Amino acid sequence: MxxxxxxxxxxxxxxxxxxxxxxxxxxxxxxxxxxxxxxxxxxxxxxxxxxxxxxxxxxxxxxxxxxxxxxxxxxxxxxxxxxxxxxxxxxxxxxxxxxxxxxxxxxxxxxxLKSITDDEADQLERLLHKVSANIDDDWHYVKKGNLRKY
CATH class of the missing domain: 1.10.10.10 (Winged helix-like DNA-binding domain superfamily/Winged helix DNA-binding domain)
Structure with a gap:
């Protein structure tokens, strides 16, 4: 991974x-x-x-x-x-x-972004928004006093 x-x-x-x-x-x-x-x-x-x-x-x-x-x-x-x-x-x-x-x-x-193409930058932005959304769920879960199960 x-x-x-x-x-x-x-x-x-x-x-x-x-x-x-x-x-x-x-x-x-x-x-x-x-x-x-x-x-x-x-x-x-x-x-x-x-x-x-x-x-x-x-x-x-x-x-x-x-x-x-x-x-x-x-x-x-x-x-x-x-x-x-x-x-x-x-x-x-x-x-x-x-x-x-x-x-x-x-x-x-x-x-x-200086060595990254416009297409790569757009893709990176999309992917980082996905990563952020994935983490957001766990952040809210833990902030409510829960522990994640590994």
Whole structure:
């Protein structure tokens, strides 16, 4: 069987490490750029949705969001129909920072695909979406307190 998870993990860690260094000048640390990007792309998202999108637990998401709010990148606003839900919106500072995150993402994507043809890139994207969907089921299963049977 092909071993795909180690290279995927190594790629993710390398790009996260690079981004953490490059976004330090914007006062973003430890993956906060990822949360800010998703909030800018989905204004009004609530914390549980964001946690699921990024594949982190609610507590981890809450800490990151609180830090972004303290640094004035995002603001929490109550939902109009359910006061328990706080919707997340980028502030002006967050919106001004987002294009830098987007540029870094586009550049990293370009570097990652530089020796790959357009057809190969399209195929890789399709396959990675399938892999992600496969893992998503297990992620939800384990997050509900279950253990996978090996």
């Amino acid at each position: 092909a071993e795909i998870l180690r290279p995927i993990g190594a790629i993710a860690r390398a790009l996260d490490s690079i981004a953490n260094v490059e976004f330090k000048r914007f006062d973003l640390t430890k993956g906060q750029y990822l949360y800010l990007a998703r909030i800018c792309e989905h204004p009004g998202i609530f914390q549980d949705q964001l946690a699921g999108m990024i594949k982190v637990d609610r507590t981890t998401a809450a800490r990151a969001i609180d830090k972004l709010a303290a640094k004035d990148f995002v603001v929490k606003r109550p939902d109009l129909t359910n006061q328990k839900i706080r919707r997340l919106f980028p502030t002006e500072k967050g919106q001004a920072t987002y294009p830098n995150i987007l540029r870094e993402n586009q550049y990293s994507n370009q570097v990652a």
